[in-house]
Amino acid sequence: MRAAFMTGVNAVEVRETDEPKLDPAGAVLNVEACGICGTDARTFFNGDPGAPAPWVLGHEPVGTLEDVGPDADLPPxxxxxxxxxxxxxxxxxxxxxxxxxxxxxxEHHLLYGYDPFPGAYSERAAVPPIAMKNLIKLPPELPSDLATVADPFACALNGIEALDIRLGDTVVIVGSGPIGCWQAVMARDRGASRVYLTDVSAERLEIALR
Ligand SMILES: [Zn+2]
Ligand SMILES: [Zn+2]
Incomplete structure (x- = not known):
């Protein structure tokens, strides 16, 4: 199968590689799409000790469960x-x-896509036993590429819920990247009458205003 290996800072190569091994308590994902997170970008441009080269990044995968180990504990x-x-x-x-x-x-939290768990910029990816409880079933009408944002989208929603926005509130959002833009829509949805988006990048603001 093919996988995208980060071979060093600012370098990536698509290579042929072995199929992932099925852990008896894990699964194998047939990857359909995988998001590029800000963390991936930071790793790509700066390097990260958790991604020893050559390393396969990618921690926002969507795919079908191609194989499930005999001892695996799938979520209900x-x-x-x-x-x-x-x-x-x-x-x-x-x-x-x-x-x-x-x-x-x-106390023992780890991140999928970083050592010791290679990520999903590959045709197939191993789901380690510790990640089995993190599998979330997707509705058929949700396209795989859009579904890759489930993680940052949940992060945006969590922030909005913590804020407890009421009808007529004014909301200022610092940063107009994808998360800021979603939060602007969510704030409106919750009844905010004025939503301000700020950014140091004029380009980001231009995109946000569209
Ligand atoms: Zn991330
Ligand atoms: Zn724990």
Whole structure:
């Protein structure tokens, strides 16, 4: 199969490589699309010790479950062949924070797409056992390329929910990248009467205004 390897800072090469191994407690994803996160861009332009070259990045994958290990624990309602999104923040599920529902504070948290888990800029990608609980089934009407933003979109939504916007509120959003633009739409949806978007990049603002 083919995969895009980051071979060094600012360098990527599409190479033939071995198929991913199926972990008995994991799965293999037939990748249909994979987002390019700001973290991928930072890694690409600056390097990252978690991405030792040659390394396959990509931690916002959408694909179908091509193979599922015999000992795998799939989330309820998901089975082999389903089209899923893989959430990249990997948590142990066993530390006191995870058990109390504060997975964001997990003492052993890791990121899919970084050492030791290669990412999904490849035709097929291994889903490690720790990532099985992060699989989310996708509705058939949602195109795979759009579904890759599930992770940053959830991040934007979480921010808006924390803000508790009321009817008629004025909202200022610092940064008009994809997350800022979504938050502008979400703020309007929640009843904000004025939404200001700011940015240091005129180009970003121009795109945001479209
Ligand atoms: Zn990311
Ligand atoms: Zn934990």
């Amino acid at each position: 309602g998901i089975s082999k062949g389903d089209r899923v999104f893989l959430g990249s923040i990997l948590t142990c599920g066993e530390c006191r924070w995870c058990v109390d529902g504060f997975q964001n504070l997990c």
